Amino acid sequence: MGEGSFPEAGRMSAFFELTGVTKNFGGVQAVSNMTFSIEKGELAGLMGPNGAGKTTIFNLVTGVYGLDEGRILFKGEDLARLKTYQVTGRGIARTFQNLRLFQRSTVLENVMTAAQHHVPYSFAEGMTHLGRWRSGEKKIREKSMALLERVGLADRAEQAAGTLPYGFQRRLEIARALALDPELLLLDEPAAGMNAEEVALLNVLISEIHHDFSLTILVIEHHMDLVMEICPHIICMNFGAKIAEGTPEEIQNHPEVLKAYLGEEEVE
Amino acid sequence: MSGYTEGIIILLCINAIAAMGVSLLTGFTGIFSLGHAAYMALGAYTTAILTVQHGVHWFPAIVCGGIMAVAVAFFIGVPTLKLMGDYYAIASIGLGEAIRLILENWQSVTRGARGYPGIDPYTTLPVAAAFFVVLAIFMFNLINSRFGRACKACRDDHIAAALLGFHTARIRVISLMISAFYCGVAGALLGGFLSFIQPVMFDMLKSTELTAVVVFGGLGSMSGSLLGTAVITLVTELFRPISQYRMLIYGAVLVVIMVLRPEGIMGNREFLSWVKAPFRRRAG
Numbered sequence: 001m002g003e004g005s006f007p008e009a010g011r012m013s014a015f016f017e018l019t020g021v022t023k024n025f026g027g028v029q030a031v032s033n034m035t036f037s038i039e040k041g042e043l044a045g046l047m048g049p050n051g052a053g054k055t056t057i058f059n060l061v062t063g064v065y066g067l068d069e070g071r072i073l074f075k076g077e078d079l080a081r082l083k084t085y086q087v088t089g090r091g092i093a094r095t096f097q098n099l100r101l102f103q104r105s106t107v108l109e110n111v112m113t114a115a116q117h118h119v120p121y122s123f124a125e126g127m128t129h130l131g132r133w134r135s136g137e138k139k140i141r142e143k144s145m146a147l148l149e150r151v152g153l154a155d156r157a158e159q160a161a162g163t164l165p166y167g168f169q170r171r172l173e174i175a176r177a178l179a180l181d182p183e184l185l186l187l188d189e190p191a192a193g194m195n196a197e198e199v200a201l202l203n204v205l206i207s208e209i210h211h212d213f214s215l216t217i218l219v220i221e222h223h224m225d226l227v228m229e230i231c232p233h234i235i236c237m238n239f240g241a242k243i244a245e246g247t248p249e250e251i252q253n254h255p256e257v258l259k260a261y262l263g264e265e266e267v268e
Numbered sequence: 269m270s271g272y273t274e275g276i277i278i279l280l281c282i283n284a285i286a287a288m289g290v291s292l293l294t295g296f297t298g299i300f301s302l303g304h305a306a307y308m309a310l311g312a313y314t315t316a317i318l319t320v321q322h323g324v325h326w327f328p329a330i331v332c333g334g335i336m337a338v339a340v341a342f343f344i345g346v347p348t349l350k351l352m353g354d355y356y357a358i359a360s361i362g363l364g365e366a367i368r369l370i371l372e373n374w375q376s377v378t379r380g381a382r383g384y385p386g387i388d389p390y391t392t393l394p395v396a397a398a399f400f401v402v403l404a405i406f407m408f409n410l411i412n413s414r415f416g417r418a419c420k421a422c423r424d425d426h427i428a429a430a431l432l433g434f435h436t437a438r439i440r441v442i443s444l445m446i447s448a449f450y451c452g453v454a455g456a457l458l459g460g461f462l463s464f465i466q467p468v469m470f471d472m473l474k475s476t477e478l479t480a481v482v483v484f485g486g487l488g489s490m491s492g493s494l495l496g497t498a499v500i501t502l503v504t505e506l507f508r509p510i511s512q513y514r515m516l517i518y519g520a521v522l523v524v525i526m527v528l529r530p531e532g533i534m535g536n537r538e539f540l541s542w543v544k545a546p547f548r549r550r551a552g
Contacts, residue, residue: 062431088433100428102421104488104536113417114432126413127406133413180432 014073015040015216016184021070023056023240030056032240034070038233040183043210043217045231047224047251049260053240054220055097058186062087062094074184088117093182095173097189097220103162107153107172110161111144114179119143147175150212151205167198171205178213185209187219191226199223203230224261228252236260274393275461276505281400282391282457283481284497288407289450290478291493295486295536296411297443298423299349300357303364304451304478307337309371309470311452312459313378316387326390330399330456337452338445340367349440356444364475371467383466384459391460399457403450404494410446411490419443420488451478484525486532491539496532 014037021034031053038044046054059065061072063084072079074090082090093114102110119139121132148154151171156164161172170190177185190206191199207230210217221227227234228248236244236257243256251257286308293299311333318329340363348359372381379385410416421429422436429436459465477500485496503521507514525533 064427064431083435084427084430085433085435088431094431096428100425102424102428104424105417105420109417109420113421113429116414116417117433121414123415126415127410129409129413133409137413176432 014038015042015075016218017071017073018057018061019071019073021057021060021072022068023053023060023065024068029240031060034237034240034242036235036242036245038184038216038218040216041214042233043207043231044219044233044235045227046218046220046235046237047227048222048237048243050222052222052237052260054222054237055188056240058094058188058220061186062092088180088182091181091183092186093177093180093184094186095170095177095188095190097192099169099173101161101169101172101176103160105161106158107148107161107164108141108144108157110172111147111176111179112140114176115140115144115147118181144175144179147178148172150178150209151175166193167202170194170202174205174209178209183216185215185217187217189220189222191221191223199226202226206230276501278391278393278396278457278461279505280498280501281396282454282461283501284494285400285403285457286451286454286478287481287485287493287497288404288490289447289454291482291485291490292407292411292419292450293443293447294479294482295488295490295493296416296423297419297440299440299444300354301360301447301475301479302357302472303360303362303367303475304447305470305472305474306360306364306367307341307448307451308455308458308474309367309465309467310337310340310448311455312465312470313371313384313455314452315456316384316459316465317377319388319390320384320386326388326460330453330460333456334449334452337448337455341445341448342441345441345444349444350437356440360475361472364470364472368467368470371470378467381467383464385464387459387463387465389460389463391457396457396461399453403453407450408490415439415442423488480522484522484532486534486536488536489532489534489538492532492534492537495534495539499533 017037019035021031023031034057046057048054056065060067061079063079063082067080074092077090079087102113119136121136125131125133145154145157148157151174153168153171153175156168161169164172174190191202194202203226206217206219209215219227219231232247234246234248234251235242236251238260243260244251244254290301290304293301314336315329315333318324318332319326344359344363348356371378418434418439421432421434422439426436481496481500482493484500485492500518504514504518507517
């Protein structure tokens with residue numbers, strides 16, 4: 001996939017598409033005129049140094065912040081008009097850079113909280129534990145356990161989420177996001193705070209869930225190696241703007257990227 | 269059973285119903301209230317007026333008392349619970365005082381500060397116990413259902429909860445309404461127990477007692493709230509002979525618990541999970 005295969009002015013709208021997205025905080029332009037698109041089934045990486053505006057983009061997509069300018073389209077629908085809680089219903093799930101688990105709840109409850117959306121039983125059935133409550137709860141529990149199994153946390157299901165080691169908390173967030181049955185999964189620095197060995201395992205996990213759940217994934221990372229290893233499509237940004245887009249090879253040798261990561265070469 | 273013991277048990281049931289309501293809101297949804305006595309007052313006065321002046325049977329009247337509290341909770345909750353933080357706590361102080369003052373001054377309807385006498389003593393032990401048991405079953409079921417998890421999600425991290433698709437403002441309002449219903453029913457039962465209600469019974473002190481009981485029992489533990497109610501109600505009753513000093517003991521008990529066990533008696537665990545835990549470990 002080269003530069004040419006990312007149609008910025010294509011006729012058909014892409015699966016997930018940002019056009020001219022801009023966000024200011026006071027006088028600081030956190031994101032400026034950001035444009036990129038991701039096709040269904042891609043595993044894409046959003047890369048850039050700390051403070052480049054990567055997480056802001058996720059917050060804009062999920063409605064945590066409002067847009068100043070531009071459009072964010074998901075399957076042709078403008079996300080800007082949606083409230084945060086509605087974004088999930090459209091098939092987008094995310095994890096957080098600074099973990100946002102329900103610390104006091106158990107590992108299993110964390111996943112069940114997300115998994116319950118697709119298993120309807122009424123309020124009255126919940127209050128009386130009659131009707132569909134039993135089968136519904138069973139379904140929620142089974143689905144959640146299967147996901148915990150998937151990320152390797154099944155044996156810690158009854159532990160309080162806050163007591164898990166850091167790397168496991170990240171895995172739990174991924175499991176919780178998957179419980180929403182998303183089509184697009186946004187992972188915010190999933191490798192932050194992990195050692196090399198854990199990162200390698202995480203790479204495997206991300207590639208596996210990408211395949212097994214037929215997901216479209218956008219990963220934020222500032223570590224170049226993680227993104228380079230698993231993402232065939234990389235968008236690189238710095239100071240809120242896109243500086244490069246392409247395959248890992250293209251990115252690796254892109255002068256702007258090198259400048260952003262390694263600093264400018266002194267020219268006499 | 270002596271009338272006195274019976275009275276204490278009825279009072280326990282009434283206080284427990286109110287505490288369950290506050291526990292859902294404060295312990296499970298994470299919203300502090302300093303005005304829940306207002307919902308008790310609404311329930312008590314609605315029921316009293318319906319039974320005494322309009323001859324309504326006590327049972328539908330109690331339900332109406334609960335519904336009145338729910339209606340007021342809705343109008344207070346919608347504007348305040350959209351905001352994050354402790355806005356509701358502030359608003360609830362205002363609500364509590366406003367309701368009390370309205371009851372004191374709306375003489376033609378509430379008979380003012382002298383109180384409302386002559387309420388049929390419909391709250392017998394079986395009635396109070398039946399209300400307690402049914403409402404407790406509903407409440408314990410509720411916290412072990414989708415709604416309970418939704419409340420806890422809003423309490424622990426409202427941004428994560430919103431991103432998991434929960435309409436957090438709506439969940440908070442519903443939680444408040446349920447909590448108001450419980451307090452309304454508790455107030456209605458209190459009226460039937462004492463045959464007499466007075467605005468001053470539902471003052472700020474009562475509100476703080478409701479919240480104190482829940483914190484005392486452990487935020488996020490329904491059985492803790494019940495235990496807290498039992499301890500506080502019994503402490504205040506047992507020391508009734510030394511009437512002037514019993515509030516001192518009540519205060520001392522609260523201080524001791526908060527120093528020794530700041531997370532409350534039960535923490536955020538339920539009584540059943542303690543019973544079950546050893547078996548689970550063996551199985552695993």
